[in-house]
Amino acid sequence: IAGITQAPTSQILAAGRRMTLRCTQDMRHNAMYWYRQDLGLGLRLIHYSNTAGTTGKGEVPDGYSVSRANTDDFPLTLASAVPSQTSVYFCASSLLAGGLRGANVLTFGAGSRLTVL
């Protein structure tokens, strides 16, 4: 089934540990995104990538890094997790990239629930 796969579904880790959330899409979408969702704050963009080989910072990038080595994969790494990074993380993708190419629709993965103690 075409879509976005995120792993792990849920994870508890100790503060200071390194963690990578994985995201893979099989829709050949150009653009990919990482959001975090917190109660009362909605979905906030962490990092994005408009095409393989490029990445950009969103609204809340501090403490996170991403890479986009190919079209399908967009991992999110927390180098040294802190309790404030406890959240639900959603990976998303869209077919087109760039403001001049027209409208896009975001497709989301099922989310990864991360708890940092």
Added chain:
Amino acid sequence: EDKVVQSPLSLVVHEGDTVTLNCSYEVTNFRSLLWYKQEKKAPTFLFMLTSSGIEKKSGRLSSILDKKELSSILNITATQTGDSAIYLCAVPNTGNQFYFGTGTSLTVIP
């Protein structure tokens, strides 16, 4: 700074009621506005609006965009308990970054 604001933050209604959810935006070079429904897990796409005054409709849900007022509304008629969810509004900027509002939490009581 690009931003999207939704209201109300939460809403509790009885089955059969009609609800109107609001989304206003400030985004450079507006192209589209998207509505999503989020139940337990990932947001699912409802509508994409690009032109003012043209209503999009799907069953009991409908939505319309007002570019002059920089806003959109999502209407749900004859609400059912299955409509209970968080409804999210998103607007992409020219860099293809999608900005979301905080969402409206709708609870439909039997």
